[in-house]
Amino acid sequence: MAAVLLRNPHARRRLPVAASLLPTQSSLKSTMLSCIQREEAKSISKKICDTVSELASGILPENGWPELLPFVFQCVSSDSSKLQESAIYTASLQCLSSNSVSSDVKIASLNAVISFVQCLSNSTERDRFQDVLPAMIRTLTESLNNGNEATAQEALELFIELAGTEPRFLRRQLIDVVGSMLQIAEAESLEESTRHLAIEFLVTLAEARERAPGMVRKLPQFIDRLFAVLMKMLEDIEDDPAWYSAETEDEDAGETNNYSMGQECLDRLAIALGGNTIVPVAYQQFSAYLVASEWQKHHASVIALAQIAEGCSKVMIKNLEQVVSMILSQFQSPHPRVRWSAISDWSVCSRAAMDDIQNPRVQAHAASAVLNFSENCTPEILTPYLDGIVSKLRATASKSINGKQMVQEGALTALASVADSSQEHFQKYYDVVMPYLKTILMNATDKSKRMLRAKSMECISLVGMAVGKDKFRDDARQVMEVLMSLQGSEMEADDPITSYMLQAWARLCKCLGQDFIPYMDVVMPPLLQSAQLKPDVTITSADSEDEAEDSDDESMETIILGDKRIGIKTSVLEEKATACNMLCCYVAPTLVPLLKFYFHEEVRRAAVSAMPELMRSAKLAIEQGKSQGHDLSYLKQLSDYIIPAMLEALHKEPDTEICVSMLEAINECLQISGNLLDRRKIRSIVDEVKQERANAEDFDAEEGELIKEENEQEEEIFDQVGEILGTLVKTFKSSFLPFFDELSSYLTPMWVSGWIKQPKKDAICIFDDVAEQCRDAPLSKDVHSLNLCTLYYDTYLPFVLEACNDESPEVRQAAVYGLGVCAEFGDLFSSLLLEALSRLNVVIQQPNARQSENAMAYDNAVSAVGKICQFHRDSIDASQVLPAWLNCLPLSNDVIEAKVVHEQLCSMVERQDVDLLGPNNQYLPKILTVFAEVLTKKDVVTEETAGRMINIIRQLQQTLPPSALASVWSTLNPEQQHALQSMLST
Structure with missing residues (x-):
């Protein structure tokens, strides 16, 4: 209390403490330092440190306290963490608060405080430095007020580091800190770099949700103001004539640093905060921009829509009509850049832009949009539009033969994708398209047209696969002759034809089947050679002077590892990845080690996809008597080699998407190997499943919406784990129950309401598999299996019944299917029969039960009622239930259940x-x-x-x-x- 009384009156009157205490100064200084050493209570120690800092700011510049700095150094060197903390707190507060300290010293103090806060192990210790935060912010604002932006930028970089590592430290004074940063971001009089750093701080803070979930969403006006700043930056774009001509690939011509910053930060902000937060703000600001007369504002709106799409897709799709209307309106913009941006946003409308001959870049981008659209289309969706799309692409490419190669290449790539997606529906256009493609393949021999020729190979091979061997056979012979001629010629190391030709060979092999055998001697040797390429790696010091030169080399990818810079020739890796994708026979020793090839994820991805193909090829060869004497023991050896290697690689894989692919491939391998798997391998798989589930134990229900919107790959992991367990249950039936018993404690939490839909659905599907595949357990003489089966029914059936009325259609479908399984195979089901019928009736009678999103659940519910009627007729009033069931027929969405029900x-x-x-x-x-x-x-x-x-x-x-x-x-x-x-x- 004495320290507070001593400091506060003078602080309020802006009077130096030292000036009013001259008579007792010597005694007071000694007492204060002694108190710091003796005081045990942290709150009192902090107040004493505040007073020491206040006193020191008045007398240190006049050398009035020579004992203080030695005392501080002594404390810092002490073994006492309390003294170390007190010393740093005192020194930093004094330096940051003093008007006589230079800006360099203040920055050093700011750095020291932030570094120390990051080192502290818990929030209680960090909170002791909360009172330093206003002085830290003043260091920044004073630098800006004094016109010293270089110092301010140093301070901002330190604040960015703090926001990324310890965002909770800012929580108590978050409004003031964020308000200051927004003012800097909005101040157009400041240097670009200064404003960009302030924006980086704000976006970094938004991205730190794992350490401070929901913190920034609750700030008033934060999102509105930051979004407005980023939109304003998107307006900073120059009308560069070079962009229109499309003479080069440079799509960024005219884009400024502000524009690039706005793009990047909108993307990051949307991913960090999600659609529910961003979309309302975005739509409000888009409305104002789209009624403005300046083309830059229209362009900014369309670009911003594209940037937030990844993070906001689930919410935007609910307002699809509004999004479509906005994009369509910009197709009529008088400015080509706005039209180009609109094409990026909506691929379906891109055909209208392929007539824009005066602006080749817009044409090329329209073709690219068709590519993106068609890649995700089923033949049923695409077929009604094929006449228009194919004719436009053919016309666009034809008009460009003597014009812009960029347009022609884009049209060929899009045409290839359209053929691949439409499959046999493309036969109608084959006779028009193929002669033109062969002309390019045979005549585009100049070095400048290598990529064009490569694209024609890709298009020809995909068209051939789409229309089938009978239609393609005659043209295939001519194409193969050209490819064989190229294979035998000497090509330069960077020739793109090499990679495209490897892929074309593989497609032609798949299309022609046995007719491809005569070409194997030509194709296989270079394919194996490419798969065994060694990575071209250079290692230099991380701070080497050649850094700038290396970063400009597009053929090199650079990774910083410790104090080393590793440069990898990407073209070599891409060729290796392509070759790996093409090989499926005799290559296990080559591909299995590549599951852990961490230099390049595409190599790992290709190796993963090849594993089930290797096993499938071996199994087919054995079954068809073409295995050169090998029997099923060879398949077991292969599975014993591949499956453990994949489990080991999965355990170490850093990329979530590849983890999903690995789990999917493991499941395929399990289906192929079947009961050849021994208990030791099953044990290793179960242990890995436990590990994958344990990784999800830190799920935060508050983050559920964000996970649902943004982390779909994590949901896919749950899905694939469920598929693997389902395969094991189907393969080993009730003998797998002891293993399943080990997993039950990991699966039970997935049923509760706090979990997102995918894990809950997967848990129900696993129960469905157990109920269906282990139906022999109740009849088994194995008492343990019988007891386990009874336990699972008692434990999980109530969850299944509750899940029948879950808000997620996928969860409902899994649950009602499970009731059907229990009705058919579950002798223990009778006691819950009436409740099951009641739950199923709720699903069936919903007003929107037959709408597309609910239709699968509806069909499965009707099927379950049918099974109850069939297997439990004596327990129900059939004269009431059967007519109601009949009234629900026919079924048309779940074709598997429909066939069962219609047979019933x-x-x-x-x-x-x-x-x-x-x-x-x-x-x-x-x-x-x-x-x-x-x-x-x-x-x-x-x-x-x-x-x-x-x-x-x-x-x-x-x-x-x-x-x-x-x-x-x-x-x-x-x-x-x-x-x-x-x-x-x-």
Whole structure:
């Protein structure tokens, strides 16, 4: 209290403490230093340090306290952490608060404080330095007020480091800190670098959600002001004539540092904060920008929309009509740059821009947008647009033969993608497209057209695969002759044709099948040679003077590892990755070690994808008698080599996306090897599953929405782990139950409401597999298996029942399917039968139950009711339940369940089920209507069931009175009547 009383009155009146204490100064100084050494209470020690700093600021410049600095150094060197902390706190506060200290000293003090805060082990210790924060901010603002931006930039860099490592340290004074940074970011009079650093601080703070979740979202006006600053930066773009001509690949012509900063930070901010936070702010600001007259504002809006799309996609898709309207309006912009940006945003509209001959770059970008669109399309979605797309691409490329090569290459790449996505539907365009593609392949021989020729190879091979061998065979011979000629010629090391040709050979092999065998002697040697390429690596010092020169070399990728800079020739790695993707036979010793090839992720990815193909090839060769004497023991040796190697690589893999691919590949390998797997291998797989689940134990429910929006790869890991467990259960059935028992404690938490939908769905699917595949356990003489099975039903069935009404359609589908499985195979299900029917009825009776997102759950619920009717008829009122079930038919979304249900219906009619037909056959018209609909949709009924349905209708024609049959017939629509007449007449 004495320290507070001594300091505060003088501080409030802005009077130096030292000036008013001259008579007692010597005694006071000694007492203060002694108190610092003796005081144990941290709160009191801090107040004493505050007073020492205040006193020192007045007398140190006049050398009035010579004992202080030696005392501080003594404390810093002490073994007492309390004294070390007190010394640093006192010194830093004095330096940062003093007007007589130079800016260099203040920056050094700021650096010291931030470094020390980062070193402290817990928040309680860090909070002792909270009172230094205002002085830290004053160091920054005073530098700016004095026009010393270089010092301010140093301070900003230190604050950025603090925001990234210890954001919680800023929490108590977050509004003031963020407010100061926003003022700097908004001050257009300051240097670009200064404003960029302030923005970097704010974005870094937003990205630090793992250390401070939700902190910045709660700040008033933070998002609005920062988003406005970034939008303003996107306006800073020059109307560079070089951009229009598309003479070079430089798409960034005219873009300023401000523009690039705005783009990058919008992308990061959207990913960090998610769509629920960003989209409302974005739409509000877009509205104001799009009514402005300046083209830069329109351009900024469209670019910003593209930048936030990754982080906000789930929310934006809910407002798709608004997004589409905004983009479409910009297709009519008088400025080419705005049109170019609009094409980036919406690939579906890109065909309208391919006529923009006056602006080749817009044409090329339109072709690129078609590529992006078609890559994610099913043939059913793409086919209605093929006439327009193919004709535009063909016309665009033709007009560019003597013009811009960039446009022609883009058109070829897009055409290849369209062919790949549309498959057999592309046959209609083959005769128009293929002659043109062969012309390029044979005539584009200049060095300047190497990439164009490579693109033609890619397009030809993908078109060939799409239309099939019969259509492609004659042209394939000519193409193969050209490729063989190129294979035998000497090509330069950087020739892109090498990589494209490797891929073309593989596609042609897949397309032509046995007809490709004569070419194997030509293809295989260079393919193996490429797969075994050694990485071209150079190692230099991290601070080598050649850094700038290396960074400009686009063929080199640089990695800093400790004090070394590792340069890797990427073209070599890309060729290696391509070759690995092409090889599937005799290459296990080459590819398995590449699962841990950490120089290049594409090599690892290719090696992963090859593992199941290797095993599949070996199994097929054994089954078809082409394995040169090898039997199943060879397949077991191969699986014993591959699966453990993949598990080991999975444990060390740093890339989440590759982890997903590895889990998927492991599952395929397990399906191929089947019960060749021994208990030791099963044990290693189970242990790895435990590890993957343990990695998710730190899930934060507050972050659930962000994980749902942004971390879909993590959900895919859960999905693939569930698939692996399902495969093991299906393969080993009840003998896997002891292993499953070990995993149950890891799976149970995934059922609770706080978990995101994917883990919950996966947990239910695993239970479904156990219920379906281990149905022999209750009949088993193995008491342990019987007890485990009973335990699982008792434990998990209540969760399954509750999940039937989950808000997620995927979870509901898994749950209602599980009830169907239990109804069919579960002898322990009877006690929950009525509750199960009630839950299923809720799913079926929902007003929007048949909408696309709910349709799969609906079909599975109807199927489950059918199984209850079939296997538990004595426990229900069938006269009520069966007509209600019939009224839900036919099913059309889940074709697997649809076939099961329609076969059930057929069997009931064949045995003249009284409850189904109803009194006086009153439900027969409905049954015939279902038959008619099912028979006109071949994919929802097996051929065998369809034949039985037709026989039933023929029998009814013979047995029913004509008036009754006419009455039934009148309930069918003309299309159904015609379809049935046609089937009955054959």
